[in-house]
Amino acid sequence: MHQSVIRRTLAAGASAAVAVTGLAAFAAPASAQSAPITFNCNLYGGLLTSQFTAVADTNVPATVATGSSTAIDFTATITVPVETATTARALGSSVSGTAKTATTIDGAAAPATATFSQSTGTSGPLEIKVAGKGDAPYVAATAGTKAIKLAGFTATLALKNDAGTVTEVPVDCTAVSGADTTVDTFTVADGATPPPPPAAEVQATKTKATATYKKKAKKAVVKVSVANADGTAAAGDVKVVMKKGKKKFKSTVTLNAKGKGKAAFKKVAPGKYKLTVKYTGSDASKKSQKKSNVKIK
Incomplete structure (x- = not known):
């Protein structure tokens, strides 16, 4: 009975958190936040399943220059429904983990990595916020309109209770059949001014x-x-x-x-x-x- 509850909890709470990470990897300032994308998620190797939606945003400029290299940072929010969030809270007062995304830019693989760590809250829907970056800068090789798409992601979530017990849940998520997985579009233009390099961090x-x-x-x-x-x-x-x-x-x-x-x-x-x-x-x-x-x- 206890194992059954744990599985139901993680299926919803854990996968939801990871989902956001994946989507987050490439949303876009060029067109504001992404539209919600629905994912089917397998937990424990398919023993359990869950479905959720997520929205995200990135710092990708609307236009970049041919030949330029752009580091992509992102943020995202995943909303977990009340019933799922309540079950997750019974298992852990905090959730943390790392996600790897199956993201593409103009059809080419552009994976990203995100981490997250926060409280699961006390009541109502659970909004999990994540942040991360692409595993490598995007190099604009050719001019044209480019689409950033997210087919899915994998992750291992850790739900920790007040006693310090951590339960890890492997999650594998894929966009639902027929879903528009476009997260953002932007333009690569010949002669465009490349974005300035990020400012150096000011240290204490x-x-x-x-x-x-x-x-x-x-x-x-x-x-x-x-x-x-x-x-x-x-x-x-x-x-x-x-x-x-x-x-x-x-x-x-x-x-x-x-x-x-x-x-x-x-x-x-x-x-x-x-x-x-x-x-x-x-x-x-x-x-x-x-x-x-x-x-x-």
Whole structure:
């Protein structure tokens, strides 16, 4: 009896989630979201079946240039009916997984991969949102109108309950007979301006600072370093301020290729100072700062 319930649950909840992934792989901004496409899904190698609909969207431009290479990102939403969603929730409070799509562009295979992970909610229809990208950029070899179609997809879904138990369900989905599997159309044109390359991701940074004092020279030296989240050196300027009461020392330091620099302050009297080091950021790195108290003696 329990196995029967699990199968019914996964058949609906799991396949629905994956379905969206497949469709998502290639919808289109050229014509907004895709029209709903219906799929027949086999679960557990055909032991169970389920049917669902999905809509999706991509970042494919309406027109691309011949010879250009375009990376395709996508998002999608699959709506699971109330009765199916209720059964799925009895099996797991979250759903996650990876899907592989049988997508084509102008008749040529253009597979995509998507992942998803979210709560199954508490009531009502279950909307599962996914995002992913084509396994390879689309290369526009010839001019003309191109159609993006989705024949089906496969996936393994994981439904996890609050006790931590995970049930995996293999899903194999195919568009229903006679369905229009077109997800989007776009134009490849000779002489068209190719889309600009995606902007580089701006990374978070971490700023560090240490202070030393040369007593005879009454000179304080503040060494700074700024690193990106991936461990590479940040570039740009750092503002260094050392303050005690109304007395303030400040300097702007330009980081070297290793993301390091130093500021030197003369005529510094012994005492406790507040040290503030602010990295001003760059096109590739976010701002960050370090505050500390230093004792000069």
